[in-house]
Amino acid sequence: MIKESKEDLNNLLTEFTETIDELRTPPTQLEHLKKNKDLYNEVRAKLHILDARREPIKKKFQYIQEQDQDIGLTELSDEDKAKLDGLDEAWSRFNDGLDEANLVIQKCYAQLKTEVDNSIEDFKKECQDNKKNFQLQAPYTVDKGFDNNLKAFEKLQEFKGHTADLRASEEAMKFGLEIFDIEPAAYPEVTLVEKEIAQLTEIWEVKNDWDKQWDIWKDIKFYDLDIDEMDNDALDFQDKYRAFDRDVREWGVYVHLKTDIDKFRSTMPLILDLRDDAMRDRHWKELRFEVKDDFDETSDDFTLEKVFRLNLLTHQEKIMDMAESAKKQLKIEVALKEIKYAWEEDPLTDLDIDKQRSKADQEEFYQIRSTEEIMKLIEEHGIKLSNMKSSPYYKEFDTKIDLWEANIAQITETLEVLLAVQGKWKYLESIFRGQPDISKQLPHEDSIFKSNNQVFKAEMERINKEKNCLRALIVKNFLPLLLDLNRKFE
Numbered sequence: 001m002i003k004e005s006k007e008d009l010n011n012l013l014t015e016f017t018e019t020i021d022e023l024r025t026p027p028t029q030l031e032h033l034k035k036n037k038d039l040y041n042e043v044r045a046k047l048h049i050l051d052a053r054r055e056p057i058k059k060k061f062q063y064i065q066e067q068d069q070d071i072g073l074t075e076l077s078d079e080d081k082a083k084l085d086g087l088d089e090a091w092s093r094f095n096d097g098l099d100e101a102n103l104v105i106q107k108c109y110a111q112l113k114t115e116v117d118n119s120i121e122d123f124k125k126e127c128q129d130n131k132k133n134f135q136l137q138a139p140y141t142v143d144k145g146f147d148n149n150l151k152a153f154e155k156l157q158e159f160k161g162h163t164a165d166l167r168a169s170e171e172a173m174k175f176g177l178e179i180f181d182i183e184p185a186a187y188p189e190v191t192l193v194e195k196e197i198a199q200l201t202e203i204w205e206v207k208n209d210w211d212k213q214w215d216i217w218k219d220i221k222f223y224d225l226d227i228d229e230m231d232n233d234a235l236d237f238q239d240k241y242r243a244f245d246r247d248v249r250e251w252g253v254y255v256h257l258k259t260d261i262d263k264f265r266s267t268m269p270l271i272l273d274l275r276d277d278a279m280r281d282r283h284w285k286e287l288r289f290e291v292k293d294d295f296d297e298t299s300d301d302f303t304l305e306k307v308f309r310l311n312l313l314t315h316q317e318k319i320m321d322m323a324e325s326a327k328k329q330l331k332i333e334v335a336l337k338e339i340k341y342a343w344e345e346d347p348l349t350d351l352d353i354d355k356q357r358s359k360a361d362q363e364e365f366y367q368i369r370s371t372e373e374i375m376k377l378i379e380e381h382g383i384k385l386s387n388m389k390s391s392p393y394y395k396e397f398d399t400k401i402d403l404w405e406a407n408i409a410q411i412t413e414t415l416e417v418l419l420a421v422q423g424k425w426k427y428l429e430s431i432f433r434g435q436p437d438i439s440k441q442l443p444h445e446d447s448i449f450k451s452n453n454q455v456f457k458a459e460m461e462r463i464n465k466e467k468n469c470l471r472a473l474i475v476k477n478f479l480p481l482l483l484d485l486n487r488k489f490e
């Protein structure tokens with residue numbers, strides 16, 4: 001029992017001493033301040049419990065001393081008696097120490113709160129400075145040293161690190177705010193920078209993807225370009241930049257990206273026009289003069305990049321007019337080819353020739369049976385050629401138009417004379433070959449007919465072999481021959 005009582009006494013006195021020593025130590029850190037403040041409040045809360053431990057200890061020692069007197073033994077040392085006698089005084093000193101500790105805590109509380117208040121103001125300024133520096137240095141535009149995408153990403157990563165450090169500092173400050181019951185403040189400057197870092201990163205990623213796509217396209221040769229696929233890809237990029245918020249659209253990098261993509265898509269129709277089948281050397285020559293560049297559209301060096309260096313959009317109206325003219329000229333070109341094919345190769349322009357025998361001597365001869373289809377074609381092509389001559393593009397095809405107009409005119413005249421000669425020949429043939437008496441009565445006329453009869457039949461045999469109207473009728477000296485026969489058959 002004596003041992004237990006001594007331990008109780010020593011433990012209580014040690015707790016008094018250690019508690020006061022710890023609380024009297026001025027805290028210089030927030031963690032220490034919180035620890036001492038919590039300890040002080042804890043001790044104050046259990047002060048009555050500590051006080052209640054004194055009386056039981058006193059009674060135990062009183063009992064021990066009474067027992068010592070009865071048996072004549074003394075087990076308490078002078079030191080033990082002194083500690084026991086000084087217990088009330090120790091209690092009093094302990095309470096005084098608590099009051100002193102409270103003053104120390106209050107003083108340190110005020111000092112550290114001032115430090116926290118100052119750190120809050122410093123942090124606010126740091127946030128403001130970070131925002132200011134970001135707005136001065138961030139890659140809002142493609143210039144200002146951001147001539148390549150890597151530099152822009154490096155700068156954004158740098159500010160992302162700064163902002164993350166600020167958020168870490170903000171989180172660390174919360175401990176002090178809780179100690180001093182300070183409501184955490186909002187820092188809109190940090191939020192703004194975080195938002196714009198994310199937005200700038202996103203738009204630079206779109207720009208980076210677009211630049212990579214351009215690097216793939218730029219070396220493709222002009223006539224190998226897949227315009228539809230490229231335009232569809234560019235449309236996807238347009239959808240991406242159109243999704244950005246309105247405030248982003250004020251930034252130079254957005255304007256640059258939008259301008260590039262819009263220019264690309266606006267150029268695609270012009271490239272399609274230039275790749276149209278209607279384009280001819282004369283049109284390319286006209287374009288070279290317009291853009292002041294002696295390029296070669298058939299060269300391997302004439303790539304998409306070269307096309308864009310020509311800055312076709314500044315000549316957009318000229319190119320569109322030229323392409324439209326080329327398409328209209330192509331219609332004339334195609335129509336002339338159709339006319340040429342019709343008269344040179346199409347069986348429809350073969351003369352409808354009938355083989356017969358003379359009733360008089362049973363000799364074979366050939367005659368044109370019908371010219372209805374030929375005359376229809378003559379009328380149709382005559383109208384087309386007339387329209388071509390009144391076209392503003394007549395000069396481009398004047399040689400061919402004039403040639404076919406002359407050919408058809410000659411065919412028409414020759415055919416008319418041929419039919420007239422054929423009609424007269426048939427009439428005379430029935431007279432001079434069908435009625436011998438008349439031949440005897442008109443020997444001179446019969447002689448004329450005989451000589452010209454062979455000529456006419458020979459020409460008809462030639463026409464039958466050729467059959468093609470153009471080649472059969474447009475023969476050197478054939479029309480003069482027919483005119484002479486027509487005169488002689490009168």
